[in-house]
Amino acid sequence: MPEADDAPVIVSSVPGSFARSVLAERHPALVQQVRDAFPWPPEQRRALDALLASCTEGVIEPLGPDAHDRDHWDAWGSEYVGRSWFDVPFLWSESYFYRRLLGATGYFAPGPWQGIDPFAPFKRAELLGSLVDDELAALDALARRPAGERAAACLQGSLWGNRADLGFAVGTPDGARSGSAVEDPPPLVADESDALWSLLPAERSPGAVRSVHVIADNAGRELIPDLVLIDHLLTTGRADEVVLHVKPYPYYVSDATTADVVDCARRLAQASGSAGEAGKRLWAAMGDGRLAVRAHAFYCAPFPYSEMPADLRHEFADAALTIVKGDLNYRRLVGDRLWSPTTSFAGRTAHFPGPVAALRTLKSDVIVGLDPRTVARLEEAGASGRAGDGANQAWRTSGTHALVQVRPQGVL
Ligand SMILES: O=P(O)(O)OC[C@H]1O[C@](O)(CO)[C@@H](O)[C@@H]1O
Numbered sequence: 106m107p108e109a110d111d112a113p114v115i116v117s118s119v120p121g122s123f124a125r126s127v128l129a130e131r132h133p134a135l136v137q138q139v140r141d142a143f144p145w146p147p148e149q150r151r152a153l154d155a156l157l158a159s160c161t162e163g164v165i166e167p168l169g170p171d172a173h174d175r176d177h178w179d180a181w182g183s184e185y186v187g188r189s190w191f192d193v194p195f196l197w198s199e200s201y202f203y204r205r206l207l208g209a210t211g212y213f214a215p216g217p218w219q220g221i222d223p224f225a226p227f228k229r230a231e232l233l234g235s236l237v238d239d240e241l242a243a244l245d246a247l248a249r250r251p252a253g254e255r256a257a258a259c260l261q262g263s264l265w266g267n268r269a270d271l272g273f274a275v276g277t278p279d280g281a282r283s284g285s286a287v288e289d290p291p292p293l294v295a296d297e298s299d300a301l302w303s304l305l306p307a308e309r310s311p312g313a314v315r316s317v318h319v320i321a322d323n324a325g326r327e328l329i330p331d332l333v334l335i336d337h338l339l340t341t342g343r344a345d346e347v348v349l350h351v352k353p354y355p356y357y358v359s360d361a362t363t364a365d366v367v368d369c370a371r372r373l374a375q376a377s378g379s380a381g382e383a384g385k386r387l388w389a390a391m392g393d394g395r396l397a398v399r400a401h402a403f404y405c406a407p408f409p410y411s412e413m414p415a416d417l418r419h420e421f422a423d424a425a426l427t428i429v430k431g432d433l434n435y436r437r438l439v440g441d442r443l444w445s446p447t448t449s450f451a452g453r454t455a456h457f458p459g460p461v462a463a464l465r466t467l468k469s470d471v472i473v474g475l476d477p478r479t480v481a482r483l484e485e486a487g488a489s490g491r492a493g494d495g496a497n498q499a500w501r502t503s504g505t506h507a508l509v510q511v512r513p514q515g516v517l
Pocket residue numbers: 127131199267270272273322323357430431432433434436466468469
């Protein structure tokens with residue numbers, strides 16, 4: 106696989122590819138699930154049916170003339186209009202699919218369905234589920250452990266929370282996957298946790314305010330451990346303030362919006378024991394500005410982070426560290442291309458305006474920053490960890506593996 110900047114952009118037209126399966130199987134299944142999840146009026150049902158036909162057999166059509174963001178999407182990809190969804194960059198077609206799905210449900214248009222999150226029933230079921238109760242109760246035992254162990258556990262919880270996303274469950278044979286309560290996770294394929302902590306020492310002399318940014322991924326069982334990690338950073342003095350970046354509208358099924366942050370903070374604050382204490386601290390931190398939420402329009406744009414606008418660049422440049430969560434953010438961070446897995450992570454993230462860490466379980470073909478022995482071991486073992494199971498690339502997409510990769514500023 107190529108290492109140069111001209112590594113092939115991932116498209117969905119390659120038979121048997123992961124990207125093809127997302128468009129051919131996952132998107133139609135999702136349209137059906139959203140259609141069934143609400144008593145939509147006829148107009149929305151017709152629009153969802155039209156989207157289903159378009160994304161499976163049709164071509165990309167422009168947004169309607171009244172769409173508030175028509176100009177944006179014209180600028181972002183008018184050259185794709187009239188082409189098959191499968192033939193354009195995977196990152197673009199997925200992003201546009203979610204934009205169209207929300208358009209079909211009336212999310213953007215003035216009227217009674219405006220602002221209704223079509224994925225809310227799935228998010229709500231997860232947040233109210235007993236798995237969250239178990240994960241919150243586990244925080245009591247964590248509170249009794251030494252500081253170093255607590256830090257490591259908070260980081261692991263946030264990392265493996267990425268395995269619990271709902272979009273990933275759509276179309277999988279078992280319908281859902283285990284999440285942050287991973288019993289016995291395999292070793293990380295890259296573990297630069299020490300470098301991450303070294304950027305945020307707890308002991309330090311008084312000085313400038315230290316900001317940490319977290320680019321969130323999924324709500325629910327991922328965002329709760331993210332918030333626990335944020336609480337840990339704030340209470341241990343590793344961060345003076347945290348900025349949590351979320352999506353400006355529902356996206357990729359379970360991606361967190363501001364409403365989801367509030368729901369998760371409330372779920373924590375209403376829990377008993379250590380979880381409740383953390384929740385109340387987080388609630389207070391949001392109230393006094395030590396925990397701020399941002400929902401920049403760029404987070405739903407179909408582009409890599411190398412193309413982020415100047416105002417976001419400016420924010421990250423001043424951060425002690427930006428933690429980038431999840432698979433989609435990883436694709437946007439390093440570029441949605443078929444890189445050689447040994448391509449340098451520092452090189453691929455050199456565009457990022459400040460120290461950056463990726464916490465991600467592997468759910469797509471994009472991967473960089475591995476050492477050759479790890480690649481050989483993964484390709485030998487396939488997805489399951491059993492040698493010779495015949496699925497030697499599945500480790501990239503199965504969500505069973507995870508990584509912590511860090512680029513401290515200035516290391517290229
Ligand atoms: O929630 P995450 O970790 O960003 O994962 C979402 C992943 O799901 C997919 O969209 C497939 O549906 C991947 O392409 C994407 O990267």
